[in-house]
Amino acid sequence: MSTAQHIWTVIGVLFVLLNIAAGLIWVERRLLALWQDRLGPNRAGPLGLLIVLADTLKLFFKEDWIPPFASKAIFVVAPAIVAGTVLISFVIIPFAPNIVVADLNIGLLFFLAMSSIGVYSIVLGGWASNNKYSLLGALRGASQMIAYEVFMGLSLMGVVMLSGSFNLGAIVEAQRDLWFVVTQPVGFLVFFIAGVAETHRLPFDIPEAESELIAGFHAEYSGMKFGMFFIGEYLGITLISAMTVTLFFGGWLGPSFLPPLVWFILKTFFFIGVFILLRASLPRPRYDQLIEYGWKVLLPLVLANLMITGAVALYLKDS
Amino acid sequence: MFSHFRTMWLVFLHLFRKKVTIQYPEEKVQLHPRYKGRIVLTKDPDGGERCVGCYLCSAACPVDCIALQATQDENGRRYPEFFRINFSRCIFCGFCEDACPTYAIQLIPDFEMGEYKRQDLVFEKEDLLINSQGKYPGYNFYKVAGMDAGVKQKGHGANEELPVDVHSLLP
Numbered sequence: 454m455s456t457a458q459h460i461w462t463v464i465g466v467l468f469v470l471l472n473i474a475a476g477l478i479w480v481e482r483r484l485l486a487l488w489q490d491r492l493g494p495n496r497a498g499p500l501g502l503l504i505v506l507a508d509t510l511k512l513f514f515k516e517d518w519i520p521p522f523a524s525k526a527i528f529v530v531a532p533a534i535v536a537g538t539v540l541i542s543f544v545i546i547p548f549a550p551n552i553v554v555a556d557l558n559i560g561l562l563f564f565l566a567m568s569s570i571g572v573y574s575i576v577l578g579g580w581a582s583n584n585k586y587s588l589l590g591a592l593r594g595a596s597q598m599i600a601y602e603v604f605m606g607l608s609l610m611g612v613v614m615l616s617g618s619f620n621l622g623a624i625v626e627a628q629r630d631l632w633f634v635v636t637q638p639v640g641f642l643v644f645f646i647a648g649v650a651e652t653h654r655l656p657f658d659i660p661e662a663e664s665e666l667i668a669g670f671h672a673e674y675s676g677m678k679f680g681m682f683f684i685g686e687y688l689g690i691t692l693i694s695a696m697t698v699t700l701f702f703g704g705w706l707g708p709s710f711l712p713p714l715v716w717f718i719l720k721t722f723f724f725i726g727v728f729i730l731l732r733a734s735l736p737r738p739r740y741d742q743l744i745e746y747g748w749k750v751l752l753p754l755v756l757a758n759l760m761i762t763g764a765v766a767l768y769l770k771d772s
Numbered sequence: 773m774f775s776h777f778r779t780m781w782l783v784f785l786h787l788f789r790k791k792v793t794i795q796y797p798e799e800k801v802q803l804h805p806r807y808k809g810r811i812v813l814t815k816d817p818d819g820g821e822r823c824v825g826c827y828l829c830s831a832a833c834p835v836d837c838i839a840l841q842a843t844q845d846e847n848g849r850r851y852p853e854f855f856r857i858n859f860s861r862c863i864f865c866g867f868c869e870d871a872c873p874t875y876a877i878q879l880i881p882d883f884e885m886g887e888y889k890r891q892d893l894v895f896e897k898e899d900l901l902i903n904s905q906g907k908y909p910g911y912n913f914y915k916v917a918g919m920d921a922g923v924k925q926k927g928h929g930a931n932e933e934l935p936v937d938v939h940s941l942l943p
Contacts, residue, residue: 486786487791488786489786489788490789490790490791490792491791524832730783731780733775733783734783
């Protein structure tokens with residue numbers, strides 16, 4: 454690809470992603486409402502779509518307030534980290550055969566590294582707020598992320614073994630005959646659960662937990678700084694959905710009556726819907742239950758999956 | 773794990789349920805006849821004011837939003853000189869309706885009383901008085917009261933006997 458083409462890809466991806474992240478405000482509110490037998494926002498603009506604009510304008514015009522007791526520099530940096538790391542993670546995702554920002558040969562590791570750095574925004578945000586509830590949220594966030602990070606990585610190793618590459622384009626190509634969700638169902642389930650925990654969405658929104666911690670790590674944030682956390686969360690949903698599609702559901706592969714990019718977007722939006730459905734249906738577990746579930750159930754499960762996949766892969770290679 | 777999937781599926785099916793939302797300005801809410809909304813003062817069948825200015829509503833009001841001043845006409849019939857309800861304070865509890873001995877003050881099924889100026893929410897007697905008998909048609913307090921206030925003469929009311937002449941010895 455030429456440099457100009459590269460720049461256009463970056464701009465296009467950035468533009469589409471930020472719009473999706475903002476549009477998800479509307480998608481989530483409408484879908485949640487429909488699943489709760491309500492109608493949701495349907496007044497501003499066609500189908501209520503302008504609620505996105507109204508929300509954004511409201512956030513922009515709010516007072517940009519930093520509490521006097523907060524640690525100012527860290528307080529300001531924290532929300533930028535979450536949005537930044539998630540946006541950077543998108544560079545490795547192959548949206549279509551030729552649309553990828555950076556075709557890294559260690560793409561998967563890059564994704565895992567970036568999602569680990571994302572934890573810092575929660576920890577720093579909660580710490581800099583200098584508030585007991587925020588600190589509790591930050592603590593919870595840190596331990597939850599560490600626990601779920603471990604087997605998020607391990608659950609993907611089965612995919613790497615089968616495709617023989619860390620490059621996401623190669624992984625998609627390896628699924629031309631059979632999607633990895635068929636050969637790696639355990640890996641898929643564990644990855645998706647870890648992804649929900651990683652984006653700290655309901656039912657694993659332990660660091661926020663409105664009912665216990667009054668919004669936890671971002672209790673002191675308002676205005677566009679809170680908006681950055683919000684965008685980071687929605688970008689995270691999009692990222693995990695896109696990764697799930699890329700790794701387990703054949704990425705842009707699909708019957709040829711639709712272009713690859715459309716297949717990719719359709720599949721991604723399906724998983725975004727699943728994320729919202731999870732929020733609508735499942736209650737939040739207790740904090741110790743979450744950690745226990747991670748270390749005692751999912752980790753052994755994913756290790757067993759890794760061993761069996763490895764054994765089968767070796768056997769197939771020999772025979 | 774299986775029950776989680778079942779929960780998610782059942783929640784998903786709610787997509788096709790009938791929605792409970794009422795699109796308010798276009799669709800109206802079904803209000804029941806005894807809905808406690810805007811407060812009115814009713815009139816008796818002869819068109820006179822039912823209110824006798826006893827102050828019981830004002831005393832019963834938990835937020836002190838009712839103010840009135842009682843006075844009398846030349847026949848001795850009591851009526852409020854002014855009657856003022858501050859609807860920016862009113863909580864629509866209906867205690868005034870319960871307290872009223874003459875069924876004068878009543879709450880009706882109407883809640884659409886938004887105003888742009890707060891002062892416009894203070895309703896005077898001419899705003900409150902309606903030309904109707906409200907929930908108790910046919911009731912006229914001065915017809916069943918013992919006193920003569922220009923509505924009927926003493927002893928001519930419903931279930932009332934003529935006054936006894938205490939100076940006569942005849943049975």
